[in-house]
Amino acid sequence: MNRDENTPGISPMEEMSPPCQVACPLHTDVRGYVAAIARGDFEAAYAIAREPNPLIYVCSHVCAHPCEEECRRGQVDEPVAIAALKRFAAERHDLSLGHGPPKPNVEPKEQKVAIIGAGPAGLTAAYDLARMGYPVTVFEALPEPGGMLRVGLPKYRLPREIIDVDIKGILEADVEIKTNVCIGRDMTLSDLKEQGYEAIFIAIGAQQSRALRIEGMDLDGVLLGVDFLRDVNQGRAVKLGRRVLVIGGGNVAVDVARSAVRQGRPGSEKEVHMICLESREEMPAHEWEIIEAQREGIILHPSLGPKRILGRDGKVVGLETIVCSSVFDSEGRFNPTFVPDSESVIEGDTIILAIGQASDLSFLRPEDGIELTRRRTIKVDPQTLATTAPGIFAGGEVTTGPGSVVGSMALGRRAAISIDTYLRGEDLTGLQFGEWRELDDLPPKTVERIKPLAREPMPMLPLEERAFNYEEVELGYTLAMAMRAAHRCLTCGGGAYVDTGKCAACLTCVRVCPYDVPIIKEGAAFIDPTECQACGVCASECPAKAITMKLYSEDQLYQEIDALFADAPAENPEPLIVGFCCLYCAYAADEWAESVRAQLPPNVRTLDVVCTSRIDIQHLLRAFELGADGVFVAGCVGDECRHTEKAANRIQGKVQFVKEVLDQVGIGSERLSLYDIPSAEWGTVPRIAQEMTERIRALGPNPL
Amino acid sequence: MIIAEQKPLDEIKSMIADYQKVLILGCGTCVTICFAGGEKEVGILASALRMATRLDGQDKEFIEATVQRQCEYEFNEEVADLVKEADVVLSLACGIGVQTMNEQFPEKLTLPGLNTKFLGQPTEQGVWDERCLACGDCVLYKTGGICPIARCSKSLLNGPCGGSQNGKCEINPEVDCAWQLIYDRLKALGKLDLMMEVKSPKDWSASHAGGPGKIVREDLRL
Amino acid sequence: MKSDSNLEKVLSAGHFAVTAELGPPKNADPEVVRKKARMLKGCADAFNVTDGQTAVVRMASWAACLIQKEEGLDPIVQMTCRDRNRIALQMDVLGAAALGINNILCLSGDHMSFGNHPESKGVYDIDSIQLVKMVKDMRDEKKFQCGEEMKVEPRLFIGAAANPFADPFDYRPYRLAKKVAAGADFIQTQIVFNVPKFREYMKRVCDLGLHEKVYILAGVAPIKSSGAARYMASQVPGMDVPQEFVDRMVAAIKGIPSPKSIADPEKKKEVRRRRREAWQAEGIKICAEIIQQVREIPGVAGVHIMAIEWEEAVHEIVSQAGLLPRPTV
């Protein structure tokens, strides 16, 4: 699902994708939707983010976001808040417009497909196959679809109605889900075949907690993490003591601990401890999760191995631990070493194990012909996900072991493609999934020139409001926060591309680029997408029009200008004013464009540009040609610029030039104004609009 | 390279007054680089002319095109159809391109939209300086690599004249005195003796003074 | 003798020579020239007629020279390279000589952009040094610039200009040497106000031995008013007017009320006249003083007085400088 179409005539480097997109297992066009948010086009952002992702709402709350780890903004300061922005786009989306893209117009297919397990992997495969035209049935053992989303993830991170939204969208794609059907218990694989399912996708996840082989496991008060969460999530009564000891240092352990904190009634005294082999720094859970856990009062005991569970009268009274000096051996294998004679005891009456999950593969029969790996996952071809049994595929945590939502979804998608290939009778071995070419790291000289911008913190439910309930903790961005967060994206690889056939090697781009990116190579300009910051100065200055901006091109700006005039009344009592406003500075403050724009009278129409350096002389002339009575440009002129002063200052020369043209033409230079608005003065756009209106009213209409 | 600048809009307007459909034809070489007649300038001029002529109550149509090098038939051939379609061609090439067009498409008039100014160097972004007069008999080897023919207001060969003051020419304090530059350069090179000899009058017949220039390389002719 | 020039005779007899400028009119009236000629007669040994000075159209130098010659003066025809190519220049050289003009001053010429026809096309086929050489070859070799021979040569005393105050200062003596090498017989310099700087220049010129090969006439001029002094000090390129002279021109009218403060037109006129006279007296005095100073400088063979549009002052200047009467040789 590569959205990077290769445009002929344009440098081949274009195929380089931003690392966020490469890192995303679904290869979401992160840059695209973040840029759309930056420009205030939230529905476009949703559409882009939704396209590859039928669980967009779920992901927008809980995605493990590997994209952020790779984000190049992280080289400058901190990664772009990609996941939070997705949530913003999803929350802004008007669901009455539908969940996702309309079902493609495809021939309905005959061959039935069965999917076992309605978790992220199974649901994604089902959705994709249904959209390809296959009749798809998902068999789910639990009463509700969602898999771990439903029974694993705690509600304070993923409210259940969020899951329902996505499930609804999937059902709308004509996916049939049969719940309370456990394969192995209610039906067998051969039953499915007999019922005419020509292909089967096993996506049963890893639903069982791993146990420990230590003394005391059978004591009363020892619980398994996944079971505990399932019970909590399904609203079953869970009995916890006063001191809960959670064993494990991963994300699931944190979820268990933080859920344990929430169990019980106000006033009940409780202490929750986490004990893990890893040192504090090595703990596999996300750092922000650990910090939240600590804020919620959870006490960490890193670098400790559980030695035995101590009991009295058949009940847990504590855990004997031993100091762990290292978790992995020199070859990086899990092989903990302990410090002799370092035993100590942590008292506790409940112990919950969260040291990993495994799949329940008991439903498989030898005659099914499905081989397993040594890690007790189903053995599949990594490209096609085909098991050793023909027509049977497997993917998700059942093949990978514990992973992530998005990772499992990607395998669901891959399975769908394989199954389609298989059902069309094509040779599966020929199926190859393309490699993604990734943009390199920012070179140091570029990092140096990029202005740092602080990451927008996620607003959180106050601590005191979290006790004993499962209210969602992360509250999501407000509009202003989302704008600021989106403006941090470097639009990697979405910048300038040179048509070498047109380039006159005039050196203009080489000279104007605030980041010193363009060079002349083999007689024409060469712009390394690794370095380009997509400010657009070069494209707007190139006298040969040899430079195109990949994202938000000059032509798009023309179209937007044209659109401004589409519904302009022929007889307008008020002068028609067009404002080109820089999104970075003209509005950059708490209330942003929406409220600012709401204050604008109808005769004033604004176009939001990402930096005034994008505006080209012809854009300004165009507005007059189409009949604008007055035009203003609002943006910072000096060092406030998101890019550099060098970029910001260019607008002055362009405005000066256009003023001269207007005088020569006979329209008059006084109809064009440039306003320097540092971000601190964002609120001045309505005032400018008013001032312009009055001034232009006095001048009378555009003589054209 | 050749440096040109656009003619005033009013002059262009009066040139095209009698024509309805105007092909504005840019050139992708020198005039693109000096921001006078590349694709971008074609677009800007078309926009300005559309507005200006509409204000004059005229209904004109402007076609925009740019060729790689307007002084060559082969490149212009690419726009032959557009030339046919138009009533007149407004060329944004140097005078050479304009003449090539007139020669190549004799049935259609091609008008100059630019003033071809000089042979110069883009000394910085947005600044162009005259550097050569195409005199046909280069003297740079005698003058430290600085041309007194193009850069001295009086083309002196035995300068500087008495008007040289603080390194500037008498005609304008913005203009460098070429001979001061030559003096400084030769001094730095230890070749001031070149400034001591009386240089004889120049043979101007090698330049345009000898009639229109022409070079024929028989070895290259096909 | 290279010519029949009175100037040449005066100089070669070892006298301290005086030349003066006679500005031609911006019209075809010969009387203007005649009047000035009569006024100047006896004040100097030869009289320059400028050739389109500051690129403003005036009566042709050779024509005004002819008129002053009729009045009995020894004219110096000025000839610039601005308006004539080598063909026209040589024709004019022949013509001037044929008319009995004995002196020529070879110049590059002020650029067209200064004058009243800035749109004109300058010629600058050759430069002043090449012009000197060309005239010398015509006279001494009987050859045109192209090498062709002529029968009767133009017998002219050849002059050239020098500006000791232009840049680069260090190069100026060498440029003078080039003019000498090209064949200059005499030199008229730019107006000297800054005598110490001129002295330094002359020292370098003498070090090169040029004073033995060429007669150097120092240019001088009277200042008309304090305003003129200030203007020349600050606005005229190449003109180096020391502050001392500006101050003296200001002091000259001390005690005379400003005309602006007087309402009665008659009285106003009277005050204006008094101021003018005070200024002129001081200007002439300074000029005479400078002449006396430059006379002391080794290598200076005479002075050239440029009383632009104020030829009346010349007599008084020469007289105050003690240079009257002019020798007859």
Ligand SMILES: Cc1cc2nc3c(=O)[nH]c(=O)nc-3n(C[C@H](O)[C@H](O)[C@H](O)COP(=O)(O)OP(=O)(O)OC[C@H]3O[C@@H](n4cnc5c(N)ncnc54)[C@H](O)[C@@H]3O)c2cc1C
């Ligand atoms: C506590 C916890 C928190 C997590 N938090 C995150 C997070 O924040 N972000 C993130 O990206 N990932 C998170 N994960 C991981 C994520 O939930 C899983 O990677 C993902 O759900 C795996 O998807 P799957 O489809 O492979 O399997 P599952 O989600 O496990 O779905 C498998 C489905 O198959 C059903 N099933 C099993 N056996 C049968 C059978 N025999 N017949 C019929 N149905 C059957 C199950 O009931 C289940 O519904 C978390 C996991 C846990 C346990």
Ligand code: SF4
């Ligand atoms: S800066 Fe933007 S485009 Fe670049 S990696 Fe980060 S999110 Fe992706």
Ligand code: SF4
């Ligand atoms: S500005 Fe345009 S024409 Fe000039 S070098 Fe860059 S790409 Fe080429």
Ligand code: SF4
């Ligand atoms: S000017 Fe801007 S858009 Fe162009 S190459 Fe440089 S950073 Fe990229």
